Amino acid sequence: MRRGITATALVAALALAATACGSGDETGGSKSSGELSGTVTWWDTSSVGSEDKVFKKLAEGFEKKHPKVDVKYVSVPFGDAQNKFKNAAQAGSSAPDVIRSEVAWTPDFAALGYLAPLDGTAALKNQDDFL
Template sequence: SGELSGTVTWWDTSSVGSEDKVFKKLAEGFEKKHPKVDVKYVNVPFGDAQNKFKNAAQAGDGAPDVIRSEVAWTPDFANLGYLAPLDGTPALKDQDDFLKQAVASTKYEDKTYAVPQVIDSMGIFYNKKLLKEAGVEAPANLDDLKAA
């Protein structure tokens, strides 16, 4: 009949506080839309997630059906055979809506293993006053920063 049924285990490795509540509500909403599906949402602390996933996958049981994790882990997990390629599945129907760089980060050996969710950037901030008091000149570029 095409109706979805069964249990889906979803590990979330990145949510804290209100974000965790949002993802729990998404799981509940999916269950309401698909009453024969039970979503087992598990928030796995980020620091433990990579090893916990690898151990579960190596053991052959206990690994989640879906994992929200660090995209940097994709090549390692895919290389070890822990992820299924998503190419040709409905999960990728909106790939053209994402930045090319985001989509590229989800691939390993020309196969897609993840869907981009978040793109962020990191910054380094420093207190000019404290650096001056310590006799350290503020870095002007990456090489200066490494030398400091």
């Protein structure tokens, strides 16, 4: 059950991030079709050889469903991820669009202003699916 919730959250986060970065066609035109496009950087902090296989497949499936979206999958060692994310977010560059965060890190990241609010987004459509 927990893995399913995590997978659902990842797909929602990828869609939300792709929506935010999708600016239209290659010429900079406006996005009128609502089709997702752009590059989404995803930091996966799961152990290599475990959940990472599932998350990689989810990212690949997302790219197939949304061919104009490139999911840049980055495996980040769990022990380094919290500080690496804080440094990247504080610098204002190189932070990922999506991170598989330890639940205990999330309030800290939010208090520091490093997380985007989800109010009014499709990510909150099924709030009962999340803790």
